[in-house]
Amino acid sequence: MDRAHGILTRNGWRPNRPLGNTENDRLQLIIEVASIADSGAQPPQLFRDCARSIVRHLHLAAARVCLMDEAGQLVDLGADVQAAGLAEAAPPSFDDEDLRRLRRDRAPRVWVDYGPGWVASVPVVASGRIVGVLAIRSEELPSDLDLQALTVVANIVAPEMQRARAGGRSAEE
Numbered sequence: 001m002d003r004a005h006g007i008l009t010r011n012g013w014r015p016n017r018p019l020g021n022t023e024n025d026r027l028q029l030i031i032e033v034a035s036i037a038d039s040g041a042q043p044p045q046l047f048r049d050c051a052r053s054i055v056r057h058l059h060l061a062a063a064r065v066c067l068m069d070e071a072g073q074l075v076d077l078g079a080d081v082q083a084a085g086l087a088e089a090a091p092p093s094f095d096d097e098d099l100r101r102l103r104r105d106r107a108p109r110v111w112v113d114y115g116p117g118w119v120a121s122v123p124v125v126a127s128g129r130i131v132g133v134l135a136i137r138s139e140e141l142p143s144d145l146d147l148q149a150l151t152v153v154a155n156i157v158a159p160e161m162q163r164a165r166a167g168g169r170s171a172e173e
Contacts, residue, residue, distance in 0.1 A: 026149035029057035043164040047079035062137040064091040092135035108147040124154040126162035
């Protein structure tokens with residue numbers, strides 16, 4: 001896949017069109033997520049609000065915020081948000097290979113999904129461990145700047161994810 005020019009899909013060649021987000025869109029996202037993290041909201045509402053901000057400010061079809069357990073499996077938090085009017089835009093999903101790559105590379109990743117458009121994932125890292133994932137679905141190609149903004153968002157929510165993960169473990173013991 002050559003992200004710079006386009007992709008070959010089942011329906012033929014598709015040129016890449018960037019999302020077209022502005023610096024202001026990305027800055028507003030970061031400010032809003034920081035405000036949500038400081039608001040005292042508790043999971044899963046805190047993560048649902050973050051996903052809603054990601055969709056709104058980056059003009060996406062869907063976003064998902066997931067916790068990763070100690071075994072490296074994703075925990076559904078119910079923090080999936082679709083853009084209004086896009087019922088067909090299912091939240092991004094992961095298979096075992098996606099999770100292996102995420103754990104191995106610890107870096108944002110973009111790929112073409114079988115559904116419409118692009119999927120991107122950004123690991124949420126706290127204390128050197130992946131504690132969660134931010135994932136997006138978009139009809140347009142997310143830019144490197146969009147991925148950098150999502151990485152900042154991941155850094156903002158990392159302490160909350162680490163607390164949620166520790167709280168879940170304590171409740172199970």
